[in-house]
Amino acid sequence: MKTIAVIGGGASGMMAAVTAASEGARVILLEHGNQVGKKILSTGNGRCNFTNTLQEPFCYHSDNPLFPWRLVKRFGAQDAIAFFLKLGVYSKNRNGYIYPNSDQASAVADVLRMEMERLQVEIRTGTECRKIIPGKKHFRILTDREDVRADRVILCTGSKAAPNTGSDGSGYDLAKDLGHRMIPVLPALVQLRCREKFLKSIAGVRTNGRVSLYCGDECIAENAGEIQLTAYGISGIPVFQVSRWASRALYEGKEVTAFLDFMPDYSFEQTLAFLKARAAMRPQKRAEDFLTGVFHRKLSDLWIRLSGIGREKKAGEFTEKDMENLCGLIKKFRTTVTAANSFEQAQVCCGGIDTAEVNPDTLESLYVPGLYFAGEILDVDGICGGYNLQWAWTSGHISGKEAANDQDQSA
Ligand SMILES: Cc1cc2nc3c(=O)[nH]c(=O)nc-3n(C[C@H](O)[C@H](O)[C@H](O)COP(=O)(O)OP(=O)(O)OC[C@H]3O[C@@H](n4cnc5c(N)ncnc54)[C@H](O)[C@@H]3O)c2cc1C
DSSP states (O other), X not given: OOEEEEEOOSHHHHHHHHHHHHTTOEEEEEESSSSSOHHHHTGGGGTOOOEESOOOGGGEEOSSTHHHHHHHTTSOHHHHHHHHHHTTOOEEEETTEXXXXXXXXXXXXXXXXXXXXXXXXXXXXXXXXXXXXXXXSOEEEEESSSOXXXXXXXXXXXXXXXXXXXXXXXXXXXXXXXXXXXXEEEEESOOEEEOOGGGGGGTTOEEEEEEEEEETTEEEEEEEEEEEEOSSEEESHHHHHHHHHHHHHHHTTOOEEEEEESOTTSOHHHHHHHHHHHXXXXXXXXXXXXXXXXXXXXXXXXXXXXXTOOTTOBGGGOOHHHHHHHHHHHHOEEEEEEEEOOTTTOXXXXXXEOGGGBOTTTOBBSSSTTEEEOGGGBSOEEOTTTHHHHHHHHHHHHHHHHHHHOOTTOO
């Protein structure tokens, strides 16, 4: 019987272990934490958005852009939903975002653990993998406990995001030791820090808008939704969605500017016309009250201050320049991005093992026969909305199946 060592007991590792064991392999799972599936518990605010029915190539990023989609097409959202249903998890669909019906992330982690136990996967928690040594017949895996021998190894140690859940980045060194190249590993799905001091005055505001990131004249990413303003910068789902590009551009030494559009459904001209009509209808309103009821007070106070319009000036006395300045602040509110928040705050990382060095059908290393990869350790990151766990299920399932069934050097 073939022995497969799965290193890392997160989402992708557990999926790989269950799949390989279902295919008849003996599976040993090594996890350096004291429990498996710890990160899953904090996903989706404790509810675990484990996949999404909308699946398109743009939902997955990689420096090798065709790589993730080729695999997701083979084990996608419906496969994940069916897989968890088979393990007893009914799903709940919120506009395509899929959660366990119980709204408990622990349900997802628990059924994976129970299935591993049913399939007699040897789960060795508190065991850190320190080195992988490929041999002629077997791999030797050096750990802080006893060494492990295996015919195949699936490396599923995650990224550097949320290291308190166990993903401390040590897996990257294991892969580098075996000759693999890394695409720079940087925080993604994370808040952005900005330079301007005035942000303190609008901290706590949540409002609909569009965020566009620019490097010079080039728009590198944009997204719309509920933006959250914080004392140090910008947050919210649209900011998370663009953060990977900010991380990368800053890493490359570029200057990154974020423009926020607080009336994304209206053009500049339409917004200007709206402001003028509002002033004509309420000429007696003082500038400080002019936008009351349209925008959050903290925002309008800041815009009036930055526009140079005196707080007491009457709307009927606004000049064309006043209107344009105000409109510019509403439509193209500029802030300078200085950094992404740290790995501790990031939900995932962009970058990882260069997928050009991995077989796109089997997830086997092109350098080390019998070594497979799954999950976030690879240079694949999904957008917010269940896509990162979907990548873990896809890559875990395919690597587990391929490792269990490849015949080349079976023991
Ligand atoms: C707060 C938060 C919320 C999220 N919400 C969602 C969501 O709702 N939907 C979604 O799709 N995605 C979400 N994600 C992302 C998703 O959780 C991850 O992409 C996914 O869990 C990655 O799975 P993985 O198996 O690659 O890595 P991990 O889950 O990080 O697992 C890696 C495992 O390997 C172990 N390990 C590491 N090094 C070693 C070693 N040397 N030896 C032994 N063991 C080792 C670690 O302890 C860990 O258990 C969220 C992430 C966070 C942080």
